[in-house]
Structures are given as structure tokens and as C-alpha cells.
Amino acid sequence: MSSDKQIWKPGTMLNPVPVVMVSCGTFGIKSNIITVAWTGTICTKPPMVSISVRKERFSYDLIRNTGKFVINLVSKELVRAADWCGCRSGRNFDKFAEMKLTAKKAETSDCPVISESPVNIECSVVNVLELGSHDLFIAKIDSVDVADYLIDTDTGALKLKRANLAVYCHGYYYEMGQELGKFGYSVKKTVKSISKSSKK
Amino acid sequence: MSSDKQIWKPGTMLNPVPVVMVSCGTFGIKSNIITVAWTGTICTKPPMVSISVRKERFSYDLIRNTGKFVINLVSKELVRAADWCGCRSGRNFDKFAEMKLTAKKAETSDCPVISESPVNIECSVVNVLELGSHDLFIAKIDSVDVADYLIDTDTGALKLKRANLAVYCHGYYYEMGQELGKFGYSVKKTVKSISKSSKK
Numbered sequence: 001m002s003s004d005k006q007i008w009k010p011g012t013m014l015n016p017v018p019v020v021m022v023s024c025g026t027f028g029i030k031s032n033i034i035t036v037a038w039t040g041t042i043c044t045k046p047p048m049v050s051i052s053v054r055k056e057r058f059s060y061d062l063i064r065n066t067g068k069f070v071i072n073l074v075s076k077e078l079v080r081a082a083d084w085c086g087c088r089s090g091r092n093f094d095k096f097a098e099m100k101l102t103a104k105k106a107e108t109s110d111c112p113v114i115s116e117s118p119v120n121i122e123c124s125v126v127n128v129l130e131l132g133s134h135d136l137f138i139a140k141i142d143s144v145d146v147a148d149y150l151i152d153t154d155t156g157a158l159k160l161k162r163a164n165l166a167v168y169c170h171g172y173y174y175e176m177g178q179e180l181g182k183f184g185y186s187v188k189k190t191v192k193s194i195s196k197s198s199k200k
Numbered sequence: 201m202s203s204d205k206q207i208w209k210p211g212t213m214l215n216p217v218p219v220v221m222v223s224c225g226t227f228g229i230k231s232n233i234i235t236v237a238w239t240g241t242i243c244t245k246p247p248m249v250s251i252s253v254r255k256e257r258f259s260y261d262l263i264r265n266t267g268k269f270v271i272n273l274v275s276k277e278l279v280r281a282a283d284w285c286g287c288r289s290g291r292n293f294d295k296f297a298e299m300k301l302t303a304k305k306a307e308t309s310d311c312p313v314i315s316e317s318p319v320n321i322e323c324s325v326v327n328v329l330e331l332g333s334h335d336l337f338i339a340k341i342d343s344v345d346v347a348d349y350l351i352d353t354d355t356g357a358l359k360l361k362r363a364n365l366a367v368y369c370h371g372y373y374y375e376m377g378q379e380l381g382k383f384g385y386s387v388k389k390t391v392k393s394i395s396k397s398s399k400k
Binding site: 004005006007008009010011012013014015016017018019020037038039040041042043044045046047049050052073076079080081083084085086087088107117119120121124127129131132133134136138140141142143144145146147148151158160161165166168169170171172173174175176177178180181182183184186187200 | 204205206207208209210211212213214215216217218220237238239240241242243244245246247248249250252271273276279280281283284286287288294307319320321327329331332333334336338340341343344345346347348351358360361365367368369370371372373374375376377378379380381382383384385386387392
């Protein structure tokens, strides 16, 4: 369906987007969590991500000073904590304590990770770009910590569906819904279509 | 639930992510579509986005040469086209024609937009960073074109839920699922809790 459009002024309209809890600081000394929706994968080889953070945020200096952060994926069960951490400042609260989350030292740095998150993506900052309201932290991924229960015990394959990840869209958090297809499904020949074409 | 983790080597594990069709080229001369999951909002003021594209992709030169692209959000109905456009090259196919999509000239440039997409985000490249497999295109948003049916006729408010946007997670496309809360819900005082606290 092609439809008529209204032309709006520029705005941040890319949706849906990830919603993640970024942990930062130094484990055992000062740990904080900032919830971030302005994040994305930016390179496959080497694996790299970006997060955008406002200079005035408490986490900004923690990340700048250590050069490290961890992206903690947010399951359905962690959405309330993610929302709270996005509304409160680490200047006033110990967010791990308030949200009853367990900090653990990252594998590759002194950064804290959130144990309750199903996947922790440990990152090192390689560049920071000033864009305006936000600075863009460009980072390489050092390690990925995956919860045991996401791994198929027979095959070793990752079953990320078991993580019940949440997604963010235009001011609301959502569960993932029905599966619509696997990458490449539109060009994949089915057994039926192969057998049909072989008869031609 | 805190759980035991396996430590994996670095990989692109940020999930879920947006899946969008990026249209590029010059309307009426050479239009192409590339499906991109490595994209994100990177700044609020000014509104900016990034997309990551491999140098060898047909769209790479189109975007570099014109400095323009359009992010077309993908509804459930457009997932098959998005998947196909992510598996085929514009060197071999007219993707608009193959997918029966309607190209229209963007408002702010000569770039094509996909009419069938519920939201078109028109962008101008301001910087390109070489990262490895992918180059990061950093862009400002020039205009946002919103389908009429997404706008509440009484209030003028955007009802993005009507777009049935799809999301991508670890190799699969999904619908958006059940709503889990509105941004800020974890810190919002309910009428009940306000009346309770006023009694104290």
C-alpha cells in the first residue's frame, strides 16, 4: 500500500531500537548503570558497537575516564530496572543496590557487568565524536558473556529467544512478537519448489 | 535471576536491532535499496543517525557520490521485500521493480524514497569512518515523511503502533509483541500511591 505522507521536521524517528543497560565505572569502587536506546552495531569485522551519551550524564565521565563499558541486554524481566535506571542519576543513587542487581567484574576489564542480564557485551572505546546533545562513543567488542540457559546443551547453539529480550519503540517497551521469517527466507528454494523446477 | 555465563569471543551480539530499507541513488536515473540492520539513532539535537555499509555493496558508491540516503521503516507487510533486498544486489536487479515498490523523489534531495514504507527518514551524510568490514556513515536527518494513516485525525498525535513495524533479532524477523510499559513508568506515582503518601 502506497500512502499519502505528511512532511515533518527532522526528528529521531528510527524505530524500533534496542534498549540496553550500559554498566560502567570500576567494579568495587564506583559502578553505575545508564539506560541507552541510542546504540547499534556498527561493524562486523572487527565487531564494533556505538552508544551515544549526553555530556551531562553521570556515566559520561566514568566511560571517558576508564575507556570501558558493558552493554547488558534487557530481558522482559529487566525492563522495569532499565526504565528506572534511565530516569534516575548515579549521582544520587547506587543503581545496582536500588534495583537489586548483582555487579560482577567484567572478564576483560575492571568494569562491572550486570549478572542478571542474559548477555553482557564488554567494550573498549576507540573514538569519541561530539555531535551535539550527545557524544558518540565508538567501541570494539572485547568479549561476550552468554548465560548458560541460552545455550542448547546438545548442539552448543545459541537460543537467544530464551532471553525474552525487550525492544523500544516510540516511547514504549515491548516484548518481541511473532516470528516473521529467517534471514534469507525470501530467496530460499523450498524442497517443493526445487522438486518442481527440476521437473521443468 | 543471576546466572552462570560462558565467555565467548567478540561478536555482533547486540539484539534486537532495527531492520530498515535504505533507498539511495538518484530518482529517475538510478535508484537502489539496501537492507540494513547496522543502524541507529546517534544524536537527538540535531537529530542524527548512522548506517554501516560494506564498501563492496552496490549502494556504497551511490551513497558516497550523492551524500544522501533515506531510511525507510519496515512494516510487517514489507519484511519479505526487506529480506529480498538484503540478499540481492542492485548490480543485477531493479529492486523497486522486482519488489513492486513505488519510488518517489525525496522532499529534500533527489534520492528516491519507498512510498509503501510508513515512515521515510531523509538523511545527508556528514562524515564517513572506515571501521573494517563496514564504513560508518554518520548523517543528519533532513526531513521525516509520515504516512497519513499513522496520524490521529483528532489530536494530530503520531500513532506509530499502526505501522506494525518489524524488528530483527539474531537472524530472525519479528513483529512487535505485547507492550510492557511507557518510558518513565517505573518512577511515575499512581493516583493511589500519591493519595497513600499524602496520608503519611
